[in-house]
Amino acid sequence: MLVDRIILKNFLSYGVVDISPGPGINLITGGNAAGKTNLIDSIYLSAVGKGSRNRDNKEYVKWDSKGGSEICIVVKKKYSRHVIQTQIDENGNKRISVDGMPLTRIGDLMGVLQVIFFAPSELCLIKGGPSERRRFLDISICQQSKTYFYTLQRFESQLEQRNKVLKEYKNKPTLKNIIEAMDDDLLRCAAFIIDERKKFIEEITPLATKIHKELTLGEEELTIAYETEPIHGETFEELKRLTADVYDRDVENGYTNVGPHRDDLKVVANGIDLRRFGSQGQQRTAVLSLKLASAEIMGSRHKESPVFLLDDVMGELDDDRKKALLKTLDGKQVFITDATHPEGLGKKVKIFKIQETEVQDK
Numbered sequence: 001m002l003v004d005r006i007i008l009k010n011f012l013s014y015g016v017v018d019i020s021p022g023p024g025i026n027l028i029t030g031g032n033a034a035g036k037t038n039l040i041d042s043i044y045l046s047a048v049g050k051g052s053r054n055r056d057n058k059e060y061v062k063w064d065s066k067g068g069s070e071i072c073i074v075v076k077k078k079y080s081r082h083v084i085q086t087q088i089d090e091n092g093n094k095r096i097s098v099d100g101m102p103l104t105r106i107g108d109l110m111g112v113l114q115v116i117f118f119a120p121s122e123l124c125l126i127k128g129g130p131s132e133r134r135r136f137l138d139i140s141i142c143q144q145s146k147t148y149f150y151t152l153q154r155f156e157s158q159l160e161q162r163n164k165v166l167k168e169y170k171n172k173p174t175l176k177n178i179i180e181a182m183d184d185d186l187l188r189c190a191a192f193i194i195d196e197r198k199k200f201i202e203e204i205t206p207l208a209t210k211i212h213k214e215l216t217l218g219e220e221e222l223t224i225a226y227e228t229e230p231i232h233g234e235t236f237e238e239l240k241r242l243t244a245d246v247y248d249r250d251v252e253n254g255y256t257n258v259g260p261h262r263d264d265l266k267v268v269a270n271g272i273d274l275r276r277f278g279s280q281g282q283q284r285t286a287v288l289s290l291k292l293a294s295a296e297i298m299g300s301r302h303k304e305s306p307v308f309l310l311d312d313v314m315g316e317l318d319d320d321r322k323k324a325l326l327k328t329l330d331g332k333q334v335f336i337t338d339a340t341h342p343e344g345l346g347k348k349v350k351i352f353k354i355q356e357t358e359v360q361d362k
C-alpha cells in the first residue's frame with residue numbers, strides 16, 4: 001500500500017501542505033526543528049489513531065491558528081483507494097473518518113493504512129520495561145486483527161475496574177462476590193490475548209532471525225521468547241486457578257497479579273540478553289529486525305506491504321547495516337527523515353525539503 005497524498009491544515013508546525021509522495025523512498029530533509037518528525041507523525045496518526053509521541057490531542061493544533069487541525073491522507077492499495085481524514089478541534093476533540101464515514105470505534109481504523117515506525121525512541125522496545133515490548137506486540141497484532149484490538153480494549157477496561165474494586169472494597173464482605181462475577185470474562189479475554197501473542201511470536205521468530213542475520217551480515221543469531229513471568233499461566237483454566245491462588249495477595253496489593261499485563265518478551269542475540277547486555281547498535285538492529293519481520297507478516301496476510309516510517313534512523317547505523325536495511329526495504333514505500341542527504345539512497349528517491357514550515361517537492 002502507498003500513501004499517495006498528504007494534505008495538512010494547521011497540523012503541528014504546518015499551515016497548509018499538499019504533497020504527493022512517491023512509491024519508493026521519500027526523503028524528508030530540513031534542519032533541526034524544521035518539522036520532519038511532524039510530517040511523519042501525520043502519517044502515523046492517520047494509521048494508528050494517535051501520534052507517535054505522547055501528546056494531548058490539543059497539542060497537535062498549530063499554535064496561534066484559528067480553528068482546528070486537519071489531516072487528510074489518501075491511501076492507495078492494489079485494488080482500492082481510501083481517504084483517512086482526521087480533525088482535531090481547539091479543545092482537543094478528535095474525529096476520524098474513512099472514505100467520508102465517521103468512525104465510531106477506533107478499531108475500525110486498524111488495517112486501513114498499515115505502518116511500521118522506526119525512531120531512536122523505539123529503542124525502548126529493547127531497553128525499556130516490559131510494557132514497551134507488550135506495546136510492540138499489541139500494536140503489531142492490532143493492525144492485523146480487529147478482534148484482538150477489541151478484546152484488548154475490553155481486557156484493559158475490565159482490569160482497571162477489577163483493580164478499582166480490589167482497592168475500594170478491600171475490607172468489605174461483598175468483595176469476593178463482585179470479583180468472582182467479573183473474573184470469568186476478564187480471564188477469557190486474558191487467555192485469548194496470551195494465545196494470540198504466542199501465535200504471533202511463533203510466526204515472527206523465524207522471520208526476525210532471518211532478517212537479523214542479513215542485517216548483521218551473518219554474525220548474529222536472534223531469538224525471541226514470550227515470558228509469562230513471574231507467574232506462569234496461559235489457558236483460561238490455568239489463569240483461573242492461578243488467580244484463585246493469589247486472591248489474598250491481589251486484595252492485599254489492590255492489584256491484579258496474574259494476566260497478560262504482566263508478560264514480557266525476551267530478545268536474545270548470540271545468547272546475550274539484549275536488554276541488559278546489548279550494545280546500542282545491537283539493540284537498534286534488533287528493533288529493526290523485529291519491526292521488519294512484523295512488516296513481513298502484515299505484507300503476507302494482506303498481500304500488501306505496509307508503509308515504512310524511518311525517523312532519524314539512518315544516521316545511527318553503520319554503513320553495512322544501512323546498506324542491508326535499504327536492500328530489505330527495496331520496492332517498499334519508505335519515508336526517511338534526515339537533516340542531510342545521506343549517501344546510498346539511490347537515484348529514485350523523492351526529496352521533500354522543509355523550509356520555514358513549507359514542504360517543497362524537489
Ligand SMILES: Nc1ncnc2c1ncn2[C@@H]1O[C@H](COP(=O)(O)OP(=O)(O)OP(=O)(O)O)[C@@H](O)[C@H]1O
Pocket residue numbers: 011012013014030031032033034035036037038039059060061062063312339
Ligand atoms: N502545535 C504546534 N504548533 C506549531 N509548532 C509546533 C507545534 N508543536 C510543535 N511545534 C514545532 O515543531 C518543531 C519540531 O518539529 P519536528 O519535531 O518535526 O522537528 P524535526 O525536523 O523532526 O527536528 P529534528 O531534526 O530535531 O528531529 C518544534 O520546534 C516546535 O516549534
Ligand SMILES: [Mg+2]
Pocket residue numbers: 036037038311312337
Ligand atoms: Mg525529528
